[in-house]
Structures are given as C-alpha cells and as structure tokens.
Amino acid sequence: MELTMGSLPVANVQALAAASRDVPERYIRPEAGAHPVVADCGVDIPVIDFSRFLDPNSSRDESSKLHLACQNWGFFQVINHTVPKEVIEKMKLDVREFFQLPLEEKMQLAQVTGDVQGYGQLFVVSKDQKLDWADVLYLNTQPAPERCLRFWPTQPLTFRAALDNYSAEVKNLADRLLEIMAKNLELNPDVVTDKFKVGIQSLRFNYYPPCPQADKVLGFSQHSDADLITLVLQVNQVQGLQIKRSGEWFPVKPLPGAFIVNVGDIFEILSNGRYKSIEHRVVVNTERERLSIATFHSPKSNAMIGPLQELVRGSGARYKTVNHEDFMKLFFSSKLDGKSFLDRMRC
Template sequence: MGNEEGWTKDAGGSLPVENVQALASKKLKDIPHRNIRPDLEFDRVSMDESLQIPVIDMSKLVRNQSGHGDELGELHRACENWGFFQLINHGVPAEVIENMKMEIKEFFKLPLEEKMSCAQLPNDIQGYGQAFVVSEEQKLDWGDMLFLLSKPASIRNMRFWPTTPTSFRATFDKYSSEVQRIAVCLLRLMGRNLGIDPEKLRSIFEDGTQAIRMNYHPPCVEANKVMGLNTHSDSTGLTLLIQANEVQGLQIKKNGKWVPITPIPGAFIVNIGDIIEIMSNGKYKSIEHRAAVNPENERLSIAAFHGPNLKSIIAPLEDLVKEETPNYKSLTHEEFVKLVVSSKLDGKSLVGRMKLLH
C-alpha cells in the first residue's frame, strides 16, 4: 500500500467494546450503564413537521453548467443556512443504491462470528465494531458499524472487506465510485458559490479520500435512554448519506432544537463537514447531528465521507483569506487524521480545537 498506508496506520483506533447487536438480542431487563445517557435533550426535539432541510435538484444544477440559475442559489443558501440538504435526481442508478442497501442488510444478518472476521484491529479505525471509543469511562453508542476506506484504492485494506455476501465487494466498489462522482460535482458548484475558481475544490477532492460507514442500530425498549450515534459534526469535507431501511432516526441541531429529518425515498442526505467549514473560513459551517434509536425496529444507514487528497493542507483556502483573517489553524492531512481518530464524538469540539483566537 506504500506510504499512503499512513492514512490510518498508528493514527489511533477505537477501544474494543461489547457488540450492541448481540447485546440487544439478549433482551436484557437493564441497559448497561455505559449505554445510558442522561443528557439526551429529548424535550428539545422539534415537533414542527414542516421544519425540514432544503431539497436540491441535482438535474437542475447540472443542466445549468454556466453556474447561473435559481438552483445554484438554493444550493448556496442550503449550505450557508442549514449545512444539510436532501439531493434528488442525482443520477446514481436506483439499482446501485438498492444493491448496496441489500448487501449491508445481509451483512448485519450474519452470525456474529462471521462478522467478526472483519473486526477492527488495534490502532486502526477500519473494520467492524465501534468508532471513537477512547476511554473505558466513555458513554457508548447503541449501534455497531462497518467502516471501510474506499478511495484512493491505495489506502484500502481488503482484510476488512466482507467476503460474505459474495457480491459485497463488487457492489460496494460500484456504489463508492458513483457517490464520489456526485460529491465532487457538488463541491465544484460549492466552490463557485464561494466565489473561488470552482476547479480549486474539484482538484482537491477529485482524487481525495473516501470512507464509507455502514451503521446498524438495533431497537431498544428504552430508546429514550440511549443514542444510536452521539451528537457530532462530521470531520470530513462532504457527507452523502442514504437510509438502508425505512426507520428514521437522524436529527440535526437548528436554533437550539433537534429537528428530525424525514428522508425522501431515493434521495441522498448531504451535509457540510468540518473540513469544508475550515476551507471556507467559516462561510459554510458543519452542523451537529445525531442518530436516535427506535424502540421497535432496527435502523440501517450508509454514510459516505469525502475528504481532500492525501497531500492537501487542511486550512482556509488562500483565495478566501486574501482580504480577511484566517479563522482556523493549518494542519497537514496526516495531522488532521490523527486528531480525528484520537477524539471521541463530542459536538463540534474538533472544529473548536482548530479555531484561531483573535
């Protein structure tokens, strides 16, 4: 794998914890204390069903390559005001998406010992398990994941890629390429909206990193005491998420309230990550979000994280700080990755550590 193996090697890993899917199958009367969270703010969940993230039509964006038109303005406002949007008519074949959903459903149905053939290793975030567990006292998410590095091919470690279902690898590879294509196209248009050469962001991300996290959150009878995925912002550039079944759970923070997101069938839920917040010098901000647990049904989702190329510097783009002060520190890609994987999911603490005090 060459020098690019350093993208995760010895950057830090996650401490081993009990498998949540197996734990839930025991139908315990009492939830383990490390899974119980006292600070879930369920009283701050918005009941306003009309409050939803913007919807962006990719076909309208692509149709207007000159960079003018209402949809490009809608994209800018979605990034600036929400940091989240749903993307429809994106051009990824429905068959590619449905096949990926089926593969991950089948993987999580496998016996635990089969899934454990893909288990995480010390000092590596890849594989089957949980991420961002950095202490024995830390509260734990109610969920398991399969986390794979997908692009560039040189950072893949096939030891973590399932061989069952037998079609998993080919399906995953196809899905990975299709989603990255959409992400790079969006980033190019975001660059135009930020007033910089749109090819700048495209060139940074086109041969960039991609990691895909497949989440499984089993039901919990005391769902009001646990969280599928703790409050966090994504430490990447751009995330494209698809639900693998019909069970909702994603909530985003807006004006101090938690807003439940109702996914549009076939749409990607797209969100700004910490890296784009830093590169845009805060013009586009990453948004805190979390995954709630359902008391009766399992929830599955697939999140594709898109980062810059391995040689990039994580810092405000030069074109945006010629006439203003940089608001964030500058780190090499390797330094940023080490910071990410050695930190627990905790709101926007990562961005906070990157901010410069003026």
C-alpha cells in the same frame, strides 16, 4: 504526543439487544433528552434537484438554492441524482444481509489495534466513557489501490462488487456537488481541483438495534463530520437522524431514493466559516432496527487544511492550517463531543 488511530473494543450491541431487554448502564445517556426535539415545525431541510444542474435554463437557480442551503442549513437532500437506482438497491440488500450474518462471521472483520477500519465501534478512547447504541463497519474505499481488503466482507458473495460500484458512483456525485459548491464561493478552477476533488473516501455502515429505553440512549453521539461533505443513504424506512438548529434537535425526514448531504469540518475551515458544519446525532427506535450508509469525502492525504486566502480577505483566518493526515489522526483519536474537535482548530 503520538496520536493513535483506532478505537477500544466494546461489546456487540446487536448481540446485547438480542439477549436482554436490560440496557447496560454504560449506554444510558443523560444528554439524550437535554435539548428539546422539534415534533413538527412544518419545515424540512432544503431539497436540491440535481437534474436541474444539467439544464442551462435552471442550473443557475439551483446553484443559488444550493448556496443558500449550505449557508443557512449545512444539510440538504439531493434528488434526481446520477447514482443508478440498481446500484443503490444492490448495496442496500447486501448491507442488510451482512448485518444479519452470525456474529462470529462478522467478527472475522473485527477492528485491530491502531486501525479505524473493520467491524466494531469508533471513537471509544477510554474504558469508562458512555457508548453509542450501534455497531458499525468502517472501510476506506478511495483511492482504490489503497483499499485494505482484509476488512471487506466476502459474505454475502456480491458485497465487494456492490461496494465497488457504489463507491465509484457516489464519489462521482460528491465530486460534482463539491465543484458546484466551490464555484458558488467564486473560487478559481485550480483551487477547486486542488482542494475540492475527492482524494479520500470512506464508508461507515451503521446498524442501530431497537432499544426498549430508546429515549435514554443515543445511536450516534452528537458531532460534526470531519470531512468536506458526507452523503448518507437511508437503508430502511426507520428515521433517526437529527440536526441541531437554534438549540433544538430537528428530525430529518429522508426522501425515497435521496441522499442526505452535510457540510463537514474541512469545508468549514477551507471556506473560513462561510459554510458551516452542523452538529447532528442519531436516535434509535423502540421496536425496529435502523440501517444507514454514510460516505465521507475528503481531499488528498497530503493536502493542507486551512482557510483559503481568497476567502480570508479582511476578516483574518479563523482556523489554523494543518496537514490533512495529522488532522484526521486527531479526529479519530478524539471522543465525539459536539463541535469540540473543530473548536480546537480555531485561531
């Protein structure tokens, strides 16, 4: 069966929220309250201090801490990283300005049939499925020569330059983290270069309008990411990201200036389950909008995605091996539903 990339067009949520306090039935999500949310358990996701990797006296201890975070949580925050503060702040400013543009200007970047890039929504594969309370701008940013600038905003005027700088800096950080994570699995340097260097990077700019029935909608359906690792930047101070842990939803509290990092499905497959991708979702606020930037990092488009022989050992391969391009087509043609996509990759 031929798989089609892209998403069906849906109403603009920001415009819906501005026009009425009534939430259309298609956005009401019974599963929003299906599992308990941990109010305050006194435990936060692990925090990794990137500067400690640069010090020979502390790098080993921090690498061990990162290894445990990947094994036990699949999520962690990175502080004291290499992305300059001015690059982050400029990207935040331009993202806020973009989403405040008139709808007709943003719609000039609307998604087209067969492409996931552009302004709109993702993972809408049928006309009757429930929808997320969010608008997104999704762009492929690396490799740079393959960018489709038709979808890159020209307003605000500095957006493209800010995104170019941000993309490069975040890619460098992701490459370094992936290198450390792969070495923690005792992989050979040639394997690290082949499988764990970022070949493809894409960004999802997320705008979650306030909702008067916030407890009955979802900003982003529960899912696990398809990539190697994702780096998420909180644009404003409205929380909403939650991870599923021991059957409960666990709120993530972003630290100022930090990146929230999570293991993706491709990393789980390559590691044969040693590191696991984690279900997560986004809830929305009743009074305030929430904005975030998720940056996804994957291997080269021609890479084969399957368990590495060094990590299969006597347990056998737990996942199928597929071409990366086919893997991503399958992901973007599927409805988000927990880890059901990864389940289809299991042997």
